[in-house]
Amino acid sequence: xxxxxxxxxxxxxxxxxxxxxxxxxxxxxxxxxxxxxxxxxxxxxxxxxxxxxxxxxxxxxxxxxxxxxxxxxxxxxxxxxxxxxxxxxxxxxxxxxxxxxxxxxxxxxxxxxxxxxxxxxxxxxxxxxxxxxxxxxxxxxxxxxxxxxxxxxxxxxxxxxxxxxxxxxxxxxxxxxxxxxxxxx
Amino acid sequence: xxxxxxxxxxxxxxxxxxxxxxxxxxxxxxxxxxxxxxxxxxxxxxxxxxxxxxxxxxxxxxxxxxxxxxxxxxxxxxxxxxxxxxxxxxxxxxxxxxxxxxxxxxxxxxxxxxxxxxxxxxxxxxxxxxxxxxxxxxxxxxxxxxxxxxxxxxxxxxxxxxxxxxxxxxxxxxxxxxxxxxxxxxxxxxxxxxxxxxxxxxxxxxxxxxxxxxxxxxxxxxxxxxxxxxxxxxxxxxxxxxxxxxxxxxxxxxxxxxxxxxxxxxxxxxxxxxxxxxxxxxxxxxxxxxxxxxxxxxxxxxxxxxxxxxxxxxxxxxxxxxxxxxxxxxxxxxxxxxxxxxxxxxxxxxxxxxxxxxxxxxxxxxxxxxxxxxxxxxxxxxxxxxxxxxxxxxxxxxxxxxxxxxxxxxxxxxxxxxxxxxxxxxxxxxxxxxxxxxxxxxxxxxxxxxxxxx
Numbered sequence: 001x002x003x004x005x006x007x008x009x010x011x012x013x014x015x016x017x018x019x020x021x022x023x024x025x026x027x028x029x030x031x032x033x034x035x036x037x038x039x040x041x042x043x044x045x046x047x048x049x050x051x052x053x054x055x056x057x058x059x060x061x062x063x064x065x066x067x068x069x070x071x072x073x074x075x076x077x078x079x080x081x082x083x084x085x086x087x088x089x090x091x092x093x094x095x096x097x098x099x100x101x102x103x104x105x106x107x108x109x110x111x112x113x114x115x116x117x118x119x120x121x122x123x124x125x126x127x128x129x130x131x132x133x134x135x136x137x138x139x140x141x142x143x144x145x146x147x148x149x150x151x152x153x154x155x156x157x158x159x160x161x162x163x164x165x166x167x168x169x170x171x172x173x174x175x176x177x178x179x180x181x182x183x184x185x
Numbered sequence: 186x187x188x189x190x191x192x193x194x195x196x197x198x199x200x201x202x203x204x205x206x207x208x209x210x211x212x213x214x215x216x217x218x219x220x221x222x223x224x225x226x227x228x229x230x231x232x233x234x235x236x237x238x239x240x241x242x243x244x245x246x247x248x249x250x251x252x253x254x255x256x257x258x259x260x261x262x263x264x265x266x267x268x269x270x271x272x273x274x275x276x277x278x279x280x281x282x283x284x285x286x287x288x289x290x291x292x293x294x295x296x297x298x299x300x301x302x303x304x305x306x307x308x309x310x311x312x313x314x315x316x317x318x319x320x321x322x323x324x325x326x327x328x329x330x331x332x333x334x335x336x337x338x339x340x341x342x343x344x345x346x347x348x349x350x351x352x353x354x355x356x357x358x359x360x361x362x363x364x365x366x367x368x369x370x371x372x373x374x375x376x377x378x379x380x381x382x383x384x385x386x387x388x389x390x391x392x393x394x395x396x397x398x399x400x401x402x403x404x405x406x407x408x409x410x411x412x413x414x415x416x417x418x419x420x421x422x423x424x425x426x427x428x429x430x431x432x433x434x435x436x437x438x439x440x441x442x443x444x445x446x447x448x449x450x451x452x453x454x455x456x457x458x459x460x461x462x463x464x465x466x467x468x469x470x471x472x473x474x475x476x477x478x479x480x481x482x483x484x485x486x487x488x489x490x491x492x493x494x495x496x497x498x499x500x501x502x503x504x505x506x507x508x509x510x511x512x513x514x515x516x517x518x519x520x521x522x523x524x525x526x527x528x529x530x531x532x533x534x535x536x537x538x539x540x541x542x543x544x545x546x547x548x549x550x551x552x553x554x555x556x557x558x559x560x561x562x563x564x565x566x567x568x569x570x571x572x573x574x575x576x577x578x579x580x581x582x583x584x585x586x587x588x589x590x591x592x593x594x595x596x597x598x599x600x601x602x603x604x605x606x607x608x609x610x611x612x613x614x615x616x617x618x619x620x621x622x623x624x625x626x627x628x629x630x631x632x633x634x635x636x637x638x639x
Contacts, residue, residue, distance in 0.1 A: 039204045046248060054323060083324055083443055109345075109487055111337030112390040113329060117314035120329050128334045128389075130342075130445055130487060139445035139487070141328050152390045157345045172327045 056086040059097060064176050065169035069101045071136055082133055082140035100133050107159045108132040108139050112149045125149040131178055146179035186289040190429045191635060192410050194591030195219035199372040199403035199579035202305035209259035212301050212404040216260055219406045224424035233417050235293035236266035240280030240300030241583030242273060245315045247303055273319050277586020278622020278631035282435045284409050294414035301404035302581035312400050319625055321443050333397055335444060335626050337389035340524045343488040349542035351391040355382035356546045357523035358395050358576060363557050365573025367609040372401055372579030378558060396523040401579030405587035430597045434504025434634035438495025444626040449483030459484060459494050461534045463507055470537060477539055490627035493532030497632050504634035509534045513567050514615040515596055517589035519623035520574040529621060535567060554609045571610045586622035593618045597637040
């Protein structure tokens with residue numbers, strides 16, 4: 001029988017430092033002194049790739065890649081949500097898809113983010129907006145382009161806007177964004 | 186349901202970072218304080234307490250699943266029953282109510298609620314990213330996930346709809362930071378002016394850095410007891426302050442995760458389903474709201490939190506409150522943003538929808554013994570965030586709602602001076618107060634009413 005390893009293999013290098021101060025003896029006085037020790041802090045990396053499914057909302061993203069914006073409607077009541085919802089929140093019925101690409105749209109609320117989450121910091125300043133659509137009961141969160149992020153003004157609310165689509169789809173909700181109507185951007 | 190008393194509480198000092206201790210040991214600071222404040226030792230309390238509810242928001246911040254049981258273990262509470270609750274920013278408030286339920290239902294005679302958050306383990310902007318994961322990761326987060334951005338959109342709508350101004354928002358910051366000068370637990374206190382708030386770096390227009398609470402490490406704990414629980418504790422030597430503090434009302438509400446999905450109700454629906462009884466019974470208020478709706482206001486849209494209004498109406502009905510502004514002596518509410526304090530004034534019926542801005546600068550929510558450097562039109566009526574709120578105390582999410590509970594107990598016991606080492610923040614003869622905990626963009630809201638007996 002081969003000899004089994006009884007020791008873990010030592011490798012070169014430690015964690016950040018190669019020696020942490022510690023009393024040379026562990027008498028009572030030395031152990032008491034440990035109560036005064038500063039905390040040890042180490043870095044831990046955490047990186048994961050998820051397989052995320054858009055499930056029943058997938059057609060909404062497929063529409064964006066084809067430069068169409070679709071919404072969900074309850075066939076009976078006509079209640080329409082700009083974000084996709086597989087089931088209507090009032091009737092519980094399965095919704096149908098409708099095309100709202102060319103429906104008149106306006107800015108309902110907005111902000112300019114000068115800071116952001118780590119992922120979006122490189123994109124600052126950027127404009128977030130909630131868009132209202134004629135005949136649609138709820139809003140859509142989006143990026144607003146074609147306005148000056150250094151000069152936000154309350155009268156952006158109510159501004160007529162139109163959807164634009166990324167040529168190279170990322171299969172994210174940012175595949176659609178909005179600009180003021182008649183914007184040459 | 187039987188009577189439930191909130192008998193004691195403790196709060197760790199909230200700080201930007203607490204690397205000196207693990208989360209369990211930080212919780213123990215708050216827990217030990219609560220036990221010591223009723224004059225018991227650790228083993229005696231451990232023998233009597235029936236179980237616990239644990240509160241923390243994010244597994245990401247801790248990078249530890251089942252952190253609740255690690256706290257339960259460290260506090261010596263195993264094998265007693267316990268569970269963890271989670272509801273975003275409202276986690277602490279929900280925990281408070283779940284512990285109340287454990288006692289009110291008769292399941293436990295003594296229950297302890299404890300909560301924590303350790304937000305310092307990642308950089309601030311990564312922390313913002315974690316928090317933004319509490320928005321729909323298919324539709325909201327990828328657009329630019331940033332809670333300050335979400336709230337700033339609510340602000341622009343509130344401004345457009347009701348004429349609210351950034352200076353009115355800034356009054357909230359001035360009030361809360363100045364209050365915190367007398368709260369030894371506050372993470373950040375400073376004497377500031379409206380201009381200081383407006384001049385601080387712009388984060389998401391029109392919210393500046395001083396309009397927004399900071400991230401924190403910290404913990405809090407509250408002990409609840411039934412009459413039988415009080416008897417057991419006192420038989421073991423506990424010195425429980427009289428008059429007792431009783432939880433007399435709880436309420437909760439919810440709303441859609443995606444802020445964009447919120448409804449836009451007409452006047453009749455609002456008056457029927459959401460108006461407070463006080464609003465429903467006032468012809469003048471009905472006319473006021475009719476005028477708003479005639480000008481295009483719809484409810485709740487993104488300017489208001491129907492979860493907050495639902496929670497308030499429920500808690501007030503439970504507690505028998507019909508005029509919250511005049512029947513509550515103080516409110517500790519979830520001011521993650523100055524704007525959300527203003528929105529919450531309206532949701533909680535301290536003023537009408539649309540009047541939060543003028544209410545903020547009126548003086549009604551200020552304290553009489555604090556110099557704010559402001560000329561205020563009205564005398565204080567109902568102190569809002571006398572502790573300094575989240576803006577000044579900090580917001581270690583799972584602890585925050587419980588911190589509000591602890592401060593409310595101290596207000597009603599009249600023991601603010603003992604705990605804060607200053608009495609400027611003591612609301613004189615405080616008889617009844619409310620705590621308000623709020624998640625997401627208004628997805629979960631809890632409101633609890635506490636009263637001093639006698």
